[in-house]
Amino acid sequence: MAAALASSRCCCRPSLLPTGRGRRSVARCALSGEKRNSFSWKECALSVALSVGLITSPPTFGWSAHASPLEPVLPDISVLISGPPIKDPGALLRYALPIDNKAIREVQKPLEDITDSLKVAGVRALDSVERNARQASRALSNGRSLILDGLAESKRANGEELLDKLAVGLEELQRIVEDRNRNAVAPKQKELLNYVGTVEEDMVDGFPYEVPEEYSSMPLLKGRATVDMKVKIKDNPNVEDCVFRIVLDGYNAPVTSGNFIDLVERKFYDGMEIQRADGFVVQTGDPEGPAEGFIDPSTGKSRTIPLEVMVDGDKAPTYGETLEELGRYKAQTKLPFNAFGTMAMAREEFDDNSASSQVFWLLKESELTPSNANILDGRYAVFGYVTENEDYLADLKVGDVIESIQVVSGLDNLVNPSYKIVG
Numbered sequence: 001m002a003a004a005l006a007s008s009r010c011c012c013r014p015s016l017l018p019t020g021r022g023r024r025s026v027a028r029c030a031l032s033g034e035k036r037n038s039f040s041w042k043e044c045a046l047s048v049a050l051s052v053g054l055i056t057s058p059p060t061f062g063w064s065a066h067a068s069p070l071e072p073v074l075p076d077i078s079v080l081i082s083g084p085p086i087k088d089p090g091a092l093l094r095y096a097l098p099i100d101n102k103a104i105r106e107v108q109k110p111l112e113d114i115t116d117s118l119k120v121a122g123v124r125a126l127d128s129v130e131r132n133a134r135q136a137s138r139a140l141s142n143g144r145s146l147i148l149d150g151l152a153e154s155k156r157a158n159g160e161e162l163l164d165k166l167a168v169g170l171e172e173l174q175r176i177v178e179d180r181n182r183n184a185v186a187p188k189q190k191e192l193l194n195y196v197g198t199v200e201e202d203m204v205d206g207f208p209y210e211v212p213e214e215y216s217s218m219p220l221l222k223g224r225a226t227v228d229m230k231v232k233i234k235d236n237p238n239v240e241d242c243v244f245r246i247v248l249d250g251y252n253a254p255v256t257s258g259n260f261i262d263l264v265e266r267k268f269y270d271g272m273e274i275q276r277a278d279g280f281v282v283q284t285g286d287p288e289g290p291a292e293g294f295i296d297p298s299t300g301k302s303r304t305i306p307l308e309v310m311v312d313g314d315k316a317p318t319y320g321e322t323l324e325e326l327g328r329y330k331a332q333t334k335l336p337f338n339a340f341g342t343m344a345m346a347r348e349e350f351d352d353n354s355a356s357s358q359v360f361w362l363l364k365e366s367e368l369t370p371s372n373a374n375i376l377d378g379r380y381a382v383f384g385y386v387t388e389n390e391d392y393l394a395d396l397k398v399g400d401v402i403e404s405i406q407v408v409s410g411l412d413n414l415v416n417p418s419y420k421i422v423g
Contacts, residue, residue, distance in 0.1 A: 088115065089247070089339040089385035090193065093224075096334050098251050099203045101150035103143030107166070108196045110135040114189045123180050130177045136192075137170040152205035159202050166195040204251070209316040211254055215306060219418055221250030221257035225410025227264060231274070232401040239395045241403070245388035246343060250413060252310035252317065252334045253383035256345055256355070258414060259305045260383065263294060263357055264405045265419040274400045276360070282393050283346060284402060285358035292348075293356020298421050305345070307352040308381045310334040320353055323378030337362055337376040341386030341393055344376075361386060361393050 086092055091112050110132040117128035140147075144163060151159040169192045176184045207222040229244045250257040263269065269284065276283035286292065296303045310317040312332040323331050337344070342362045345355035362376070386393065 084116075085336070085338045086112075087338050087340070088112075089341065089387045089390065090190075090197065091115075092335070092339055092385060093247055093249060093387075094193070094197045094200060096249060096252055097200050097204060098208045099150070099200055101147065101200075101203055103139070103146035104150065104196065104200055104203070106139040106143060107136050107147075108193070108200075110139070111189060111193050111196060114185065118182075118185060123182055126177050126180060126182060126185070129185055130174070133170055133173045133177060137167070137174070140167060140170065147199065150203045151199070152202060155202035159199050162195050162199050162202075166192060166199075169195065207254075208251065211316075212319060215255050215319065217416055218255055218305065219258035219262035220254045220415050221248060221261055221410070221413050222254055222415055223250050223410060223413030224248060225250065225257065225261055225413055226408040227261075227405050228408055229269075229405045230403045231396065232403050233395070234397070234400050236395055236397060236400075239392060242389055242392050242395075244341075244386050244390065244393070245408070246384050246386050248343075248384040248410070249335060250383075250410075253308050253381055254317075255305050255319075256308045256381045256383040258416070259303070259356075260359065261407065261411070261414050262418050264407060265411075265414075265417065267404075268294060268357060269402050270404050272402050274396050274398055274402070277396045277398050277400075279363060279394070281360040281362055282396050283358065283360040285346070285356075287357065293358065296418065298418070302356060303418075304354055304356050307347070307355070308383075309378055311378075322352060325352075328378070331378065333377045333382070335382040335384075337364070337380075337382060339385050339390070340364065341390030342382055343384040343386065344380045344382045347380070355381065361390075363394055 086095065094108060114129055114132045117132055118125050120128060140163070147163065148156060148159060169188065173185070173188050173192065176188055201224075204223075210216075211220055225248045227246050227248065229246060231242055231244065233239045233241060248257040248260065268287075272284055272287075274282060274284050275286055287294070291302060294303050295301065306319045307322065308317045308319055309323060310333065311323070311328065312334050318326065323329070323333070336342075340363060344360060344362065346358040346360050348354040
């Protein structure tokens with residue numbers, strides 16, 4: 001299947017996705033093996049028994065090639081049968097916002113459901129899309145006042161304008177369905193969900209919690225930021241230079257996102273090669289020399305950050321321990337490893353708080369590893385998603401070069417930026 005994507009910022013030519021994208025057995029880390037901070041498999045066992053539940057034997061991670069598996073973990077069976085996981089990065093980011101407004105969610109859900117409606121072949125899908133559009137339109141009409149009440153006061157005028165555009169767009173969507181123009185549905189859906197997402201962002205009034213004192217002086221992203229990562233493809237006749245857009249979520253991972261943005265502003269990743277690309281993850285961030293992470297020139301010491309995981313329903317992230325170590329086997333992570341291109345921090349196997357600069361993007365099909373019933377959620381800090389050109393991550397190879405990572409928006413949400421410190 002051709003994987004050409006429409007993007008004004010990407011020069012990727014149509015190409016076949018490599019078979020490694022769907023591969024479940026994973027090779028060792030493509031690094032030399034001298035770096036303990038590499039994100040490599042030791043063992044993975046996954047068995048599914050639908051009649052009695054699903055038991056996962058999670059692997060351990062590190063650079064060693066052999067280790068004993070951990071004890072089996074029995075996840076909450078309700079998680080496994082609640083429906084297919086949300087894989088769209090935009091939807092994951094919308095649902096991850098720290099808001100509690102039922103009215104806007106009732107508009108959002110049927111618009112999100114259009115994705116599943118379009119899986120039906122031919123124009124028959126339009127019957128479901130029509131129901132989705134009517135449901136969203138009705139929810140907007142009935143809940144408009146509650147939505148406006150949920151907006152931050154300073155953003156109310158912008159919210160009203162967006163709701164007006166949303167109402168007009170929903171009428172346009174219904175006309176698209178009446179004209180039986182299936183090809184026009186997805187672009188209109190994306191437009192409408194962008195309106196919804198912006199309204200939801202306008203409901204967040206300030207940062208919702210205090211970061212623990214021991215981490216409060218670190219670079220923190222108190223909100224969201226967007227970066228563009230431009231990669232120079234060295235040896236792939238199917239792909240030229242490509243720009244990956246990444247949204248970083250500081251609401252759910254302020255320390256992890258702040259650390260990354262701070263390094264981006266230091267140009268730490270510019271000119272760095274892709275150091276692992278094996279069909280399971282794409283990884284980079286290991287600097288030249290003996291150091292396994294970022295050495296702060298102002299202190300001469302390595303900067304590490306704690307493991308940071310936000311659980312759905314919690315008011316603030318947990319720090320320093322995996323959810324498994326905390327015994328929270330039923331906990332749902334706010335930023336799950338669902339989307340192709342989920343971005344997270346690599347760390348040493350036996351040290352939860354050893355992450356520094358090495359990052360990875362997960363390449364996977366999440367039906368085989370349901371959200372919060374897999375080997376990654378709650379063990380590694382997710383802090384963003386690739387939202388444009390993510391499929392082309394599968395075409396990257398070891399040795400391809402990150403030409404630059406640039407902050408597109410949200411830099412004003414970064415506090416305690418260490419890159420501004422002289423020396």
